[in-house]
Amino acid sequence: MLSIREIKERTEAFFKEKGVPNPKLDTDILIAHSLGLKRLDLYLDLDRPLTEAQLTELRPLVKRRANREPLQYIVGTVEFCGLTLKVDRRGLIPRHETEELFELVCERVGESPKTILDLGTGSGALALALAVKFPDAEITAVDLSTDALALAKENAEHLGLTERVNFLEGSWFAPLQAEDRFDLIVSNPPYLTEAEMTTAEPEVVAHEPTNALVSGADGLDDLRMIFEEAPKHLSANGLLALETGIAQHAELEKLVEAMGWKGESQDDLSDRPRFYFCRSGTSA
Secondary structure: OOEHHHHHHHHHHHHHHOOOOOHHHHHHHHHHHHHOOOHHHHOOOOOOEOOHHHHHHHHHHHHHHHOOOOHHHHHOEEEEOOEEEEOOOOOOOOOHHHHHHHHHHHHHOOOOOOEEEEEOOOOOHHHHHHHHHOOOOEEEEEEOOHHHHHHHHHHHHHOOOOOOEEEEEOOOOOOOOOOOOEEEEEEOOOOEOHHHHHOOOHHHHHHOOHHHOEOOOOOOHHHHHHHHHHHHHEEEEEEEEEEOOOOOHHHHHHHHHHOOOOEEEEEOOOOOEEEEEEEOOEOO
16 A cells, blocks of 8 residues: 555655646645545654555546646635635636735725626626625625636635625626626636737636636727726726736726826736726726
8 A cells, every 4th residue: 555655655756747836736626635635734644554445535636737637627626815716627717916906905995895797707706805804884796607607606605605696698898787886896817818828828728717817819898898988987096807818908098197197006926917907087
């Protein structure tokens, strides 16, 4: 019988051979997940032998990761702003940058917003985190994908937030009523260029939904649509907060100036211009 230590060593070597990023971390997470343990618990019992039944459960997980399926899809969950969210191929995996967007929004909104709109909600990550942060706000979450909305609703139910978020199916602002206004509009829209998608990691290209990632030749198709419609639905002095591509802010400045607004670019923790903010009729 092989011990946890021996399985760890063999799996790490296999992942390295297959080009899997972070082979040690991924190995630990998959073994712990298959055994129903916390990762650190593995190191308290490295010489424990694994039964054939335990190895039988682990092997297909290792094979999936070696085929570059995202670790989050294999494990089935991801942590986002203190929430445990279900994730699968129906929706984009929430990234650390989107957690940064959430934190920056919370710093900028001042008084608690009464109405919040999350465009392109995907797994529901931003909408649900904002629902927890601002318990008195009315939250609306929109997505074009029926599958993504089903995933978001499952997350809302798991977190006990079903009554807090109104989920609407459609393209960006299309499902809204003409009179709908929001104090805060947030979005992590598709912003990769078609060229960027061809060089993305296999986890992204082969497994995550392309329509949640790519937005035309220059990556700006969806952002243009958001800027075109946002003035109709943003309250006076309301905040529009976006996650964007790192080479797009010069073009976004032009769009904002054409609206008579002023915007502000902000770097992410890697010092890349990732976020863009503006308020209706004023600076961010």
